[in-house]
Every structure is written in structure tokens, then in C-alpha cells.
Amino acid sequence: MPRETIQLACRVESLSILRADGTLDEQLEPHIPDADLKRLYRAMLLARRFDERCLHLQRQGRIGTYAPSRGQEATPLGVAYVLRDDDWLVPSYREFAAHFWRGWPLERALAYWGGHELGCAVPEGINDLPVAVPIASQCQHAMGIAWGCKLRRDGTVCACFVGDGGTSQGDFHEALNFAAVYNVPLIMVVQNNHWAISLPRHRQTASQTLAQKALAYGIDGLQIDGNDLLAVVAATREAVEKARSGGGPTLIEAVTYRLAMHTTADDPRRYRSDAEVAEWEARDPLPRFRDYLRRRKLLDEGAERLLEDEIRQELDRAVQWYEQYRHDPYELFKHMYAEMTPELERQLAELRAYLEPQGAERPAAAAAPVVTRVL
Amino acid sequence: MAQLTMVKALNLALAEAMREDPNVLVLGEDVGRDEGVFRVTEGLLKEFGEERVIDTPLAEAAIVGAAVGLCFRGFRPVCEIQFEGFSFPAFHQIEGHVRRFRNRTRGRYTCPLVIRMPYGGGIRAIEHHSDAPEATYAHLAGLKVVLPSGPRSARALLRAAIFSPDPVIFFEPKALYRAFREEVPEQPETMPLGKGVVAREGRHVTIVTYGSLVRTVLEAAEELYDAHGVDAEVLDLLSVAPLDGDLINASVRKTGRAVVVHEAPRHCGVGAEIIARIVEDSLLYLEAPLRRVTGFDTIIPYFANEKVYIPDSGRVVQAVLETARF
Numbered sequence: 045m046p047r048e049t050i051q052l053a054c055r056v057e058s059l060s061i062l063r064a065d066g067t068l069d070e071q072l073e074p075h076i077p078d079a080d081l082k083r084l085y086r087a088m089l090l091a092r093r094f095d096e097r098c099l100h101l102q103r104q105g106r107i108g109t110y111a112p113s114r115g116q117e118a119t120p121l122g123v124a125y126v127l128r129d130d131d132w133l134v135p136s137y138r139e140f141a142a143h144f145w146r147g148w149p150l151e152r153a154l155a156y157w158g159g160h161e162l163g164c165a166v167p168e169g170i171n172d173l174p175v176a177v178p179i180a181s182q183c184q185h186a187m188g189i190a191w192g193c194k195l196r197r198d199g200t201v202c203a204c205f206v207g208d209g210g211t212s213q214g215d216f217h218e219a220l221n222f223a224a225v226y227n228v229p230l231i232m233v234v235q236n237n238h239w240a241i242s243l244p245r246h247r248q249t250a251s252q253t254l255a256q257k258a259l260a261y262g263i264d265g266l267q268i269d270g271n272d273l274l275a276v277v278a279a280t281r282e283a284v285e286k287a288r289s290g291g292g293p294t295l296i297e298a299v300t301y302r303l304a305m306h307t308t309a310d311d312p313r314r315y316r317s318d319a320e321v322a323e324w325e326a327r328d329p330l331p332r333f334r335d336y337l338r339r340r341k342l343l344d345e346g347a348e349r350l351l352e353d354e355i356r357q358e359l360d361r362a363v364q365w366y367e368q369y370r371h372d373p374y375e376l377f378k379h380m381y382a383e384m385t386p387e388l389e390r391q392l393a394e395l396r397a398y399l400e401p402q403g404a405e406r407p408a409a410a411a412a413p414v415v416t417r418v419l
Numbered sequence: 420m421a422q423l424t425m426v427k428a429l430n431l432a433l434a435e436a437m438r439e440d441p442n443v444l445v446l447g448e449d450v451g452r453d454e455g456v457f458r459v460t461e462g463l464l465k466e467f468g469e470e471r472v473i474d475t476p477l478a479e480a481a482i483v484g485a486a487v488g489l490c491f492r493g494f495r496p497v498c499e500i501q502f503e504g505f506s507f508p509a510f511h512q513i514e515g516h517v518r519r520f521r522n523r524t525r526g527r528y529t530c531p532l533v534i535r536m537p538y539g540g541g542i543r544a545i546e547h548h549s550d551a552p553e554a555t556y557a558h559l560a561g562l563k564v565v566l567p568s569g570p571r572s573a574r575a576l577l578r579a580a581i582f583s584p585d586p587v588i589f590f591e592p593k594a595l596y597r598a599f600r601e602e603v604p605e606q607p608e609t610m611p612l613g614k615g616v617v618a619r620e621g622r623h624v625t626i627v628t629y630g631s632l633v634r635t636v637l638e639a640a641e642e643l644y645d646a647h648g649v650d651a652e653v654l655d656l657l658s659v660a661p662l663d664g665d666l667i668n669a670s671v672r673k674t675g676r677a678v679v680v681h682e683a684p685r686h687c688g689v690g691a692e693i694i695a696r697i698v699e700d701s702l703l704y705l706e707a708p709l710r711r712v713t714g715f716d717t718i719i720p721y722f723a724n725e726k727v728y729i730p731d732s733g734r735v736v737q738a739v740l741e742t743a744r745f
Contacts, residue, residue, distance in 0.1 A: 165525035178515050184481055188488020218481035225476055379522040380561055382584035385661040
């Protein structure tokens, strides 16, 4: 057999609609009702102010290590906007904008960064998974959920988030491979924020784009401007419609940038230049979307001030609730198994006897637990 | 009903559960058309179809990770990992997610799945096909770890595992797959997870074991009685997590002596935990030092030499005699 070229149906598109300089491709502009545009702007602003508040709280020692999402709000928000309530959303750890859109109380997110499992206790009725800390292992769960969506024949789909670093993991590959073989309704969104802590995107993979990895699995891949909410909505709509109608998975590479540190334990000046950050500040999704709304006369300075006040009060209330939240110290035993095992019963009794000694003066650290009602 | 091998008994448990509950799915490598490398899934594809008996691509982490997601959509997946040595590519899914979801979501998301895998040595297999990693999994809070010792317990425990609300690691001693037949009742039966049984009553010494070595120990017990007049009580734990501490301590308090027997390496093995439980709860009842007869703290030898590694009845007899005569 001579050496011949195999003709592959290979194509990777990139999509940008509302550019950083404010110019708009009206041909591609997705239809989003005015009321939704306003709600989306509020949600993006809320995510930004939440992020800023968390950084302050962390610096004051009032929450633990925090992973900021500044600059990456448009992608999770745009994806969440397109999903139906009964669809599924599997995040990594910079997607609180999506969680808030889907109805999570701010208090749960604060509880998460404050070190409480409550922050992973997804409220009933919301089909989200909680934050996933290990990199890319959540892709497998999303693939399994999407597979379940297909088997249930209820028309639901699953969207999953992973970072550019995550694409190097076996789980990312295995999940997309399975998803493609079983043709399941999965939308895999790679938030390419250019930095996996200190490792730049070009050292993560020699591929020209992350979107092209889709081609190896036999599925569609698309690169989009992840800081352009309109592009996110347009691309997600396409992928979701395809998935819902049995067309299988899509890989979306959302090109964005982590404007802040990896976590509050990280100092990004060790590995990247201020000039690079400044370049991406100019492509920030928030002012870009705000200007779009202003041009469409959906937002003016008065309305913005009002929004800022509302959001500040909302955050104040959430922080106030979080700071008085007390959990049951014995809860660590409660959810290990459906029924507590005899050995755990014994260990629980051991801890209780230590924290609440009978007939002895109660040590201050073991004051009777005051448990707060869960929001 | 019928006299079944362990392979047939496991197959029966799967088929019964799948008939009863449409949410039970079987997924793994070669479980469909090939009916599993040991044929445990024989006939299932034909009866239940491709949506419920799923031949997967070759990736253990994806088999287990997909099962996690399927659980969240209300299914009860039964994963087959082809050999215990290949469970480690899925280890981060088991350790990092399967065992944690219930706790971290305060019960909102749970993983009622089973991960079945052939276990242990004794079938002259190639490398990575003969290990006994139960302690590795028993150490992971949130999992239940089960090891049947024969066809009847295999069928009853697999049923219990499938309908358990908690994730279960189900080790199938591969040396027992076709080693013997046992009467299996007509009606489906279950045995509680976390409870052991007395496999042989005795007065002089307690031998605690499980899985593949229960038969070896019972043989040793007969020899001890017939040739040496030592009446050994044999405990078959069936589960190593949770561990049936009450059963162990009740027996040791009666006999005052105990020997623990398992195939897995000694260091930090399940035997260490069993002995700790005895020392904590029954020290003052003891008449002799506690002993372990186990695999050595080496890699299990390649098959030409595996027999010296796996405890045989001679090693058990010797240790029990030393304990009984102390």
C-alpha cells in the first residue's frame, strides 16, 4: 500500500461577536431579550463584587484560601444562561457566576471558602455539582451524568468546566473519548485562562488550539472569545441544541484570562509580566458588556449606582450570615455512610466524651455547639 | 436449588438485580459480547441489551467516573474492573470522589455503586493479576469492602452490595471462581454488609480469616482437630470494612487465643486492625500472644513461585499449634 494522505474532515472555527474594542458583529449577534441582558449584567457584576469581597475577607483572615475568578465571569455565566433548569452543570472552581445564576445562595459560596462542607451541599432542585478541586476528574462525572441524561431520554444535557491545565489530564481525555463513543449530550467547556498556576498555556500542550483536541475524538471543537458574553451564549446555544437533538458532545475552548492570582496563596508576579496583565485588563468582560448595554440604552449611570448599592447590601447580608454560622462539630461522622457504622458510633462517643466531659468544667473550646439554621 | 460455582452465583445475583431494578447497569471492559474475562456477565447482554450491559473503552478511571455521574441520574451502576491490579488507574476517582460525595454534599449526592474485581493469587496468572489490595481500600473511609468466600456468600453479598446506598468495593477471590460448587437457595438472599459469620465453632483458639483463605483455614481446622485435638473456631469476616469487631471479640473472649490469616501482605494489613481491636477490647481475656499468618511484605512472586507466598493449611496449622500450646 503506497503512502497516501487520509482526508480528514477537520475544521476548527473561532468565534468573537462583541470585541474588546466594543465593535459588534451584528450578523452574529445572538438574540437575547432586553430583560435577560439586564439580569445577565447584574449577575456578572454580582460575581465580580463577590470575588472582590472574598479577596478582602481572605486578607482579613475571615475566610480561608480563595481562588479568584476575576476576568472569567462571562463564560460560566453565558453557559448557565443557555442551560435549562433541569440541565446539569459540573464546575471546576472558578464558576460561582454560574452557580449564582442557577440559584445558589451567596451564603453557600461563602461557607465553601470559609471551610464548611455546607458550601458543597448543593441546594435541592439545582442540578449542579459542587466545586471540584482535583483537576479534570470532574470531566468523568459530567460524562456519566450526560450518559444518564441520554439513557433517561428526558432531553436534558450536561455542561462541564475544566481549565487549560486540565486538558493535560487523563480524565479529560477519557471523558471526551467515552462521551464521543456513546454520543452523549455533553458540552465540555475549557476555560483557557492562559495560566495553570505558573505554567503558560504554550507549555501545557503543543497543540495550536485546545479546541482542535475535539477532532481526535471525532467531535466538534470551537474556539470562542470567552470574555465575550455574546459569543459564549451563541456558541453554547449551538452546542446545547445539537446535544439535545442527539448530535452528541461539543468541545468549546473559551479563551479568557485569569486577571488575579491562582489562589490567595499565589504570587503571579513570579511568573508573568504586568504588561501582559494590563493587555488583558483591556479585554475584561465586565466593562465590555456594560458598554454594550449602555449603547442599547438598557443601562445608565443611575441604574448602575442602584445596582451597586443593591449588590453591596446583598453581600453585606450574606457575610453577616456567614460570620455567625456555626456548624455541628459532630457532623463529620454523620454523612460517611447512609447509616452510621458501629465503629463510627464508637468514635463519635469518644469525641463527645472529650468535648463534653460529664461532671467536669467545660473547656472553652468545647462549648456546647450552637448550630445555625442552614440557608 | 442448584449447586453453583462462584462464577454462576455472581452471574445469578447480577441477573436477579437487573430484573428487579431497571436502574441497575453493568459496565466494564469486555462485559458484553465477551461476557467478562471470567464469564461472570454471561447472558446479560442478551437479556438486558446494550444500554444496560455496556462494553466500555479501555479506561478504568472513566468506568468508575462515569458510574459516579450515572449515580447522580438515579442509576445503580455495577462496574467490573478486569483485575484488581488495574483498579489503580481508577484509584483517584475512588479515593477522591466515590467515597467523598455523600459527606461533602451533606447527603445531596451519593454513590450507590459497586466496583467488582477479581482478587488475589492462585491461578498462575501473569504479572499484576494476583494482588490482594483490600487493606488499601479498607483504609478509605466512606467505602464498604467485601470479600465473599464461596458461591452462596458471593451471591448474597453481591445482591446486598448492589442495593446498598453506599459505594462497595467487591473483591472476588479468583481462585474460588470455579474451585467448588455450593447449594444456592432458590429465592434471592442477602447477607448484611459489615457482618461476619462463624464458619466453624470451636473452643480452643479463634482463627479469623476471609475470602480466598476460608477454605484453607477450614481444612487446617479439621487437621488440627483430627491430628492434634485442637478445636478451632473459624470466623469468616465477609467484609473487611466495616469490620465485625463484635464477632471477633466475642469469639476471642471465649477461646482466649487468636490467629489471623490473610493472603495480603502483613504490614498495615487487615490483620493488624483485627489484632488492634482484640487488644483494645479483650486484652485481659488473652492466654497467648496473637499471631498472623499472611502474605509476606514482598511483591507476590510471579506465578512459578506464588505458592510460597499464599498461606497454605500447613502454615496455619503450625501457627495455631504454637498459639494453642503457648
